[in-house]
Amino acid sequence: MAEYAANGETPEVLFWVGCAGSFDQRAQKITRAFTQILDKVGIKFAILGKEEMCTGDPARRAGNEFLFQMMAYNNIATLNGYGIKKVVTICPHCFNIFKNEYPALGGNYEVMHHTTFLQQLINDGKVKLKDGGAFKGKKITYHDSCYLGRGNGIYEAPREVLQAFDTELIEMKRCRSNGMCCGAGGAQMFKEEEPGATRINFERAEQALETGATIIAANCPFCTTMLTDGVKNKEKEDSVKVMDIAEMVAMSI
Amino acid sequence: MHLVQQILFIILAVTAIYLFSKKVIEMRRNILLGRDEDLNDNKGQRWKNMVLLALGQKKMFKRPTPAILHLFVYAGFIIINVEILEIFLDGALGMHRLFAPMLGGLYAFLIGFFEILAALVLIGCVIFLIRRNITKVKRLTMKELDGWPRNDANLILVTEVILMSLFLIMNTADQALQGQVGAEHYSTTDPFWITAHFKNIFSGLSVPALIAIERVCWWLHIIGVFAFLNYLPYSKHFHILLAFPNAYYSKLMPQGEMKNMPVIQNEVLYMMEPDKAPPTPTEPAEHKNFGAKDVTDLSWKNLLDAYSCTECGRCTSVCPANMTGKKLSPRKIMMDTRDRLEEVGNNINTNKEFKPDGKQLINDYITVEELRACTSCQACVEECPVMIDPLSIIIQLRRSLVMDDSNAPQEWNLMFGNIENNMAPWKFSSDDRDAWVNG
Ligand code: SF4
Ligand code: SF4
Numbered sequence: 194m195a196e197y198a199a200n201g202e203t204p205e206v207l208f209w210v211g212c213a214g215s216f217d218q219r220a221q222k223i224t225r226a227f228t229q230i231l232d233k234v235g236i237k238f239a240i241l242g243k244e245e246m247c248t249g250d251p252a253r254r255a256g257n258e259f260l261f262q263m264m265a266y267n268n269i270a271t272l273n274g275y276g277i278k279k280v281v282t283i284c285p286h287c288f289n290i291f292k293n294e295y296p297a298l299g300g301n302y303e304v305m306h307h308t309t310f311l312q313q314l315i316n317d318g319k320v321k322l323k324d325g326g327a328f329k330g331k332k333i334t335y336h337d338s339c340y341l342g343r344g345n346g347i348y349e350a351p352r353e354v355l356q357a358f359d360t361e362l363i364e365m366k367r368c369r370s371n372g373m374c375c376g377a378g379g380a381q382m383f384k385e386e387e388p389g390a391t392r393i394n395f396e397r398a399e400q401a402l403e404t405g406a407t408i409i410a411a412n413c414p415f416c417t418t419m420l421t422d423g424v425k426n427k428e429k430e431d432s433v434k435v436m437d438i439a440e441m442v443a444m445s446i
Numbered sequence: 447m448h449l450v451q452q453i454l455f456i457i458l459a460v461t462a463i464y465l466f467s468k469k470v471i472e473m474r475r476n477i478l479l480g481r482d483e484d485l486n487d488n489k490g491q492r493w494k495n496m497v498l499l500a501l502g503q504k505k506m507f508k509r510p511t512p513a514i515l516h517l518f519v520y521a522g523f524i525i526i527n528v529e530i531l532e533i534f535l536d537g538a539l540g541m542h543r544l545f546a547p548m549l550g551g552l553y554a555f556l557i558g559f560f561e562i563l564a565a566l567v568l569i570g571c572v573i574f575l576i577r578r579n580i581t582k583v584k585r586l587t588m589k590e591l592d593g594w595p596r597n598d599a600n601l602i603l604v605t606e607v608i609l610m611s612l613f614l615i616m617n618t619a620d621q622a623l624q625g626q627v628g629a630e631h632y633s634t635t636d637p638f639w640i641t642a643h644f645k646n647i648f649s650g651l652s653v654p655a656l657i658a659i660e661r662v663c664w665w666l667h668i669i670g671v672f673a674f675l676n677y678l679p680y681s682k683h684f685h686i687l688l689a690f691p692n693a694y695y696s697k698l699m700p701q702g703e704m705k706n707m708p709v710i711q712n713e714v715l716y717m718m719e720p721d722k723a724p725p726t727p728t729e730p731a732e733h734k735n736f737g738a739k740d741v742t743d744l745s746w747k748n749l750l751d752a753y754s755c756t757e758c759g760r761c762t763s764v765c766p767a768n769m770t771g772k773k774l775s776p777r778k779i780m781m782d783t784r785d786r787l788e789e790v791g792n793n794i795n796t797n798k799e800f801k802p803d804g805k806q807l808i809n810d811y812i813t814v815e816e817l818r819a820c821t822s823c824q825a826c827v828e829e830c831p832v833m834i835d836p837l838s839i840i841i842q843l844r845r846s847l848v849m850d851d852s853n854a855p856q857e858w859n860l861m862f863g864n865i866e867n868n869m870a871p872w873k874f875s876s877d878d879r880d881a882w883v884n885g
Contacts, residue, residue, distance in 0.1 A: 212870040214882070221882040242880040246869035254822045255858050256737060256844030258707045260865055262714040293703035298711060339823040344702020367764075370828050371508075374766040379822030383871055384857035387819040390771025397766070 194239040194275055204239035207277045209291070211284035212247050213414035219421065220283075220414035226443035227283055227307055233446055234319050238281075244271050248290040255380035262298070265290075269300035280304045283439060285341040285413045286378070292345065306341055308351035308412045308438050315357050326445035328358045334365055334406035336397070336420060337372035338413035351412050354438050358445065363404040373397050375423075377415035398423020402433060409435045448540045455537035455668070462672035469679040473753060476791040480746035485695045492694045495833070500693040505831040509760075512577075515570040519606065522567035523686070526613070529560050533668055543620075546633045558639030561617060565640060568610040571603045578603075585759030590778045595757055598681050605677075609670045616663035617641040619648060619656050628653040632660075688754035689832045695747055696833035701824045704841060710736065737845025740806040741787045744842060751834040752783035761826035761836060767819040774819035776826035776836035782811035783839060808843055817843050818855065 197204050208231070214224040231238050249264030272280075280302045282288050291304040314320040335355055341347045348369045355362050367373045376386065376393030386392055398420050401409045409424070411417045420435045485492075498504045503520070506513040532545050546553045577583045578599060591599075618641040623629040648656060678684050716723035738744045741752075761776040762768050768775045786807045794800050808814070817840055826836045847853040854862070861871045869876045 210879075210882070212872070215879045216870055216872055216874045221885050224882050225885060240880065243876055245879055246876070247865045247871060249865070251871050252862060252865055253704060254841070254844075255854065255861070256841065256846070256848035257854075257858075257862055258710045258736065258845055258849060259714065260862055262707075262710050263718075264865065264869075266714050266718055289700075289702040293700050294706070297706045339821070339825075340702045343824045343828050345700050371764065371825075373764070373769075374821045374823035374825065376766060376821060379820050380858060380861070381821050383861040384818075384855050386770075387767070387772045387774070387815055389767070389773075389819075393766045393770050393821065396770050 194241050194244065197239050198275055202237075203276070205237045206239075206279045206281050207272070207275075208238045208240050209280050209282040209284075209287055210240055210245060211282055211287045211414065213418075214283050215245070217414060217418065219418055223283055223414055223417065223437040223439055226437070227439040229443045230311070230314070230320065230439065230446065234314060241271065246271075248287050248295075250286045250290050251380040251383055253294075254378070255383075265295060265298050265300070269295060269298055272300060272302065277302060281307055281310045283307045283414065283437070285338045285344070286415070289340040289344050306347065306350075306412065308341070308354060309347060311438065311442055312350040312353050315354060320442065320446060322357050322442070322445045324359070326358065328360045328408065328441060328445065331360050331408055332363055332404070332406040333358070333360050333408045333410055334363050334401050334404040335368070335410045336365070336375065336401060336412075336416055337369060338411065338416050339372070339374050339378050341412055342372050343370055351410070351438055354442065355410055358441065360408075363406050365400050365404055367400060373400065375413075375416040375419035377413075377419050382415050382419075392423075392426075394419035394423040395426050396423075398427065402427060402429060407433050408441075409433065410438055410441065411435060412438055452538070452540040458669065458672060459534070459538065462675055466675050466679070469676070472791060472795070473679060473684075475794075476787050477746050477749045477753065479742045479787075479790065480744050480749040481742075483745040483747055485747060488698055491698055492696075495696055495698075496690055496694040498693075499696070499831075499833055500689040503831065505829075505833075508829075515573055518563075518566040518570040519574070520686070522563035522570070522610075523606075525563055526560050526567070529557070529613075530671060533664070533671075537668060542631050543633050543635070546635050551636055554636030554638060557617065557635070561614065561638055561640040564610040564613050568607055568614075571606045571610075575600065575603050575607075585763040588759060588762070588775075590762075590775055590781070591757065591759075595682070595781065598683075599757070602677075602681060602683050605670065605674060609667060609674070612663045612667040612670065614641055616660055616667060618644045619660035619663065621645040622648040622651070623653065623656050623660060626653050626656075629657065682755060682757040685754050685756040685832055688750065692750055692754040693833050695750065697827075697835055697838075701827055705838070707736070707845075735846055736849040737847070738839070738842035739808050739846045739850065741783060741790055742800075743846070744783070744807075744839060748783065748835075748839050748842075749787055751836075751839075752780050752787055754832050755780040755784065755834055756832060757781060758831065760829045760831065761834070764825040764829050766821055766823055766825065772816075772819040773813065774816040776840075779812060779816070779836045779839055780834060783807065786811050808846065812843060814847060814853065817847065820844075 194207065208228070210224055213220040246268055247264055248268060249261035252264065253261035280291055282291065282304065285306060288304060288306040291302055311320065333355060335352060337348060352362065374393060375397050401420065402424065409420055411420060417435055417437055424430050424433050424435060503513065503517065506516055535544050536542055549556070578586045617638055620632060621638060621641050622645040623632040624634045735743050741749060757777060759777045765774065765776055790800060793803055820837070820840045822837060824837055864871050864873050868874055
C-alpha cells in the first residue's frame with residue numbers, strides 16, 4: 194500500500210490478509226491462491242504489508258477490550274490515513290470486525306469477504322472456471338463459518354461459487370444457520386479446550402466425513418486448520434481434503 | 447348461598463390479583479437493577495419482531511413436532527382466557543353463563559370451540575409429559591434440570607391437564623343439568639360440541655348431585671386459574687408474558703457484532719491523543735467494573751432475558767461446547783442469572799436495600815471453566831425461540847475476568863502479549879507479515 198501511496202495511485206481494493214493468512218503456513222496457501230486469482234483477473238489490489246496489525250478480534254472475544262480498542266485505533270488510523278474505501282479479506286473474523294465493529298470507532302469501509310468477492314467475479318464473467326476442472330464429479334460438503342453464516346447471514350454466496358464447479362454439493366445435517374462451530378472462535382484457537390468428552394473440531398470433522406464428501410470446503414483459515422486436524426484424527430487425510438474456496442477456484446482457472 | 451359464593455369469589459380474586467401484581471412489580475424492579483441500555487430505536491422492526499417471534503412463534507417451527515404441540519397449548523391457553531372472562535364476571539356478579547342469553551346460537555359455537563381447544567391443550571400437555579418423563583428427550587432430561595426446574599415443568603403440565611379436565615367436566619355436568627327441574631339457574635344453550643356427547647355418563651345422578659359436581663368443578667377451576675396466575679412469576683412459565691417484551695427489545699444488529707464499550711474506547715483515545723482528553727476525567731459513576739461480576743453489572747435486557755427463559759434447552763442442545771462434554775451450557779447461564787437475580791431481589795425485600803451477601807454471579811453460580819469454553823459461535827442466540835442472548839452475558843463475565851481480575855489462562859496472556867508486541871496473536875515478528883509473498 195505504501196508503494197501505491199508513494200506513486201499517488203489508488204488501488205481498486207485493499208486485501209486485508211489477516212494474521213492467519215500472513216503467518217500460518219497452511220493459511221498462507223489460501224492467501225497466495227486468492228492473490229493468484231486477483232492477479233489473473235487483473236485487479237489492482239494492495240496489501241498493508243508490515244503495517245497490517247491484528248484486528249483485535251481474539252482479544253475482544255477473550256474479554257480484553259483494552260487491547261482490542263488499541264488495535265482498532267491503530268488499524269483505523271492506518272486505513273483512514275491511506276483513505277481506504279474498499280476492503281476484501283479471506284477471514285470471516287476480520288470481515289465481521291470491519292463490517293460491524295470498526296464503524297462505531299470511526300472506521301467505515303465497504304468490506305467484502307473473499308467468497309462474496311469470488312461469487313461476484315464469477316457472476317460478472319470475470320472468472321471463468323475450466324470445464325471439467327479438478328473437482329468434476331467430486332462430492333463436496335461445505336462448512337459454514339460462524340462469523341460469515343450466523344454472524345452476518347452470508348450462506349448463499351459461497352454455495353453459489355461451489356455450484357459453479359461441476360460437482361455435487363452435499364449438505365451436512367447441521368448447515369447454514371444451524372451450522373456447527375469448528376471450535377476455533379471466541380479465542381479458543383489460542384488455548385487448549387476446556388475438559389470435555391471430545392474436541393469440537395473432531396466432532397465437526399466427523400459430521401463432515403459422514404456426508405461421504407472427499408472435499409470439505411471452508412471459508413475461514415481457522416476452520417480450515419481445525420477441520421484438517423479433525424480429519425487427521427479420523428485418519429482420513431489421504432482421501433479427504435479440507436480446502437478453502439479460494440484454493441478451489443485458483444485450481445480451476 | 448349465591449351471595450356467600452359471590453363474596454368468597456371477590457375476596458379470592460382481589461387477593462390473587464394483588465399478589466400477582468406485587469410480584470410483577472418486584473420483578474420489574476429487579477430487572478431495572480441492571481445497567482441502562484437504550485433499546486428504543488427502530489420501533490417498526492421491533493414491533494415486527496414481536497408479532498413474528500412472540501405471537502407467531504416463528505423460531506419454534508425449526509422443530510415442527512414440539513412447535514405444533516406448543517401451538518395447541520399456547521393458542522388454547524390464550525383463547526380460553528376469553529371464557530375465563532365470563533367465568534370471572536359470573537363469579538363477581540353471582541350469575542351463571544352471563545353471555546349465553548346475549549349471544550344465542552353463537553354462544554354454543556364459542557364454547558364448543560373452547561372445548562376443542564381445551565381438548566387439544568390436554569392432549570398437548572400429556573404428550574409433553576411423555577416427552578419429559580417417558581421418552582426422555584435429551585435436552586429436557588439433562589442434569590442441570592434436576593430438582594426444582596424439572597418439578598416446575600411437570601407441575602405446570604399436570605396443572606394444565608387438571609384445569610382442562612375440570613373445564614370439560616364442568617361443561618358436561620352443565621349440559622346434563624340443562625332443562626331439568628330444579629336447575630332453572632342453568633340457562634339452556636345449544637349442545638356444546640364435545641361435552642354434549644358425554645352428558646350421558648351423568649345420567650343416573652340427581653339434580654343436586656349434578657349441581658354439586660358443576661359447582662365443585664367451577665370452583666376448583668377458578669381457584670386453579672388464580673393459583674396458576676400467582677405461580678407463573680416463580681416459574682419458567684412466565685415466558686408466556688415476557689416473550690413479548692423480550693422479542694420487542696431483542697438485538698437488531700447482526701449476530702456477529704459485539705457491543706462496543708465506549709468507556710474503554712475513550713480511555714484508549716485519550717491515551718493515544720492526550721489532547722482530546724477532557725480536563726477532568728469523567729468517572730463512570732455507579733458501575734466500577736469493566737465487565738460484569740454480578741447481575742447488577744449486566745444490562746437490564748440481560749436480566750429480562752433471564753426471566754424470559756423457558757428452560758427449553760434448545761440453546762444447549764446446539765452448543766458445540768456442551769455437545770462435546772464441556773461444562774458450559776447456555777441454558778444454565780440463563781438459569782443461574784435468574785436464580786442470582788431472585789436472590790438479590792429477596793435480599794432487597796428483606797433489608798430494604800441490597801446488603802452485601804458475599805456472593806456474586808461469577809464463581810458462586812457460573813464457574814470460570816464454563817465461561818472459558820465458549821467459542822462465541824452464536825448458535826445459542828440463533829436457536830432461542832424467545833430471543834435470548836446468552837452470549838452477551840458470557841462475554842460480559844469474561845470481560846470482568848480478564849480486565850478486572852487479570853484472570854486469563856496462560857495461553858491467552860501469551861496471546862495478548864503477542865498481539866501487543868508483535869501485532870499478531872502468535873509469536874512472529876511483524877517484519878515477516880508479508881513473507882508469504884515469497885512462499
Ligand atoms: S456462543 Fe458459546 S454458549 Fe452459545 S452456543 Fe456457541 S459456544 Fe455455546
Ligand atoms: S435461553 Fe432460550 S433456548 Fe435456551 S433454554 Fe432459555 S429459552 Fe430455551
